[in-house]
Amino acid sequence: MNLQSKLQELQLPDNFFTNVQKYKEHLTKWNKIHNLTGAKDEQTLDEFIFDAVYPVSFLPKVNSLMDIGTGAGFPGMILALALPDTQVTLVEPLAKRASFLQFIKADLGLDNVRVVKKRVEEMESEVFDIITSRAVTDTKMLLNLSKNHRDAHTKLFFYKGEKVFDEVNDVVENMQYKIIETQNRHYLLLGEQL
Numbered sequence: 001m002n003l004q005s006k007l008q009e010l011q012l013p014d015n016f017f018t019n020v021q022k023y024k025e026h027l028t029k030w031n032k033i034h035n036l037t038g039a040k041d042e043q044t045l046d047e048f049i050f051d052a053v054y055p056v057s058f059l060p061k062v063n064s065l066m067d068i069g070t071g072a073g074f075p076g077m078i079l080a081l082a083l084p085d086t087q088v089t090l091v092e093p094l095a096k097r098a099s100f101l102q103f104i105k106a107d108l109g110l111d112n113v114r115v116v117k118k119r120v121e122e123m124e125s126e127v128f129d130i131i132t133s134r135a136v137t138d139t140k141m142l143l144n145l146s147k148n149h150r151d152a153h154t155k156l157f158f159y160k161g162e163k164v165f166d167e168v169n170d171v172v173e174n175m176q177y178k179i180i181e182t183q184n185r186h187y188l189l190l191g192e193q194l
């Protein structure tokens, strides 16, 4: 099944697939020179995109989102394409990856995207409605890294594998959590109030 039919039930903006197509073309070109992501073929890219965007079917609507360690765009850039009314901050310290994200923002005219070329712990304190991250570090460390960017209303949403069950045992006591399982993914939603 192709990406478009897999995403049929999601309420995505009209220009989502056009933008995703342009993103894929640019990423494929840049990846040949810079090794931005391990997703080298179209099928793997489509799997990464589906994995990134599927949660819009159940996540709450928010005004602001920060993605820690966006790399070549997963999940933050894909979420930004799906949620044009959400201000999305992509935090990525590696110059070549941050440059690629900045290029995509400019080429696709994404007014809702800000790219911050820093480690998240070097960013000035700023609170977000939701904080996402995929394949950066474990849940405990992500909670630590994000401590200057959340308050009691902030939700944390991490893209995890089966290790999530061990990781949530380590999570601080005043947090509630839900694990949403799909075939290949354990999505972890955390917050002081869910």
Ligand SMILES: C[S@@+](CC[C@H](N)C(=O)[O-])C[C@H]1O[C@@H](n2cnc3c(N)ncnc32)[C@H](O)[C@@H]1O
Residues within 6 Å of the ligand: 037, 068, 069, 070, 071, 072, 073, 074, 075, 091, 092, 093, 094, 097, 118, 119, 120, 121, 133, 134, 135, 136, 145
């Ligand atoms: C394995 S890559 C994953 C990239 C992307 N999230 C994905 O799933 O394809 C981890 C990324 O996190 C970034 N990173 C590592 N430590 C970070 C930190 N303290 N703050 C922000 N980004 C960080 C790295 O530069 C790298 O691009």
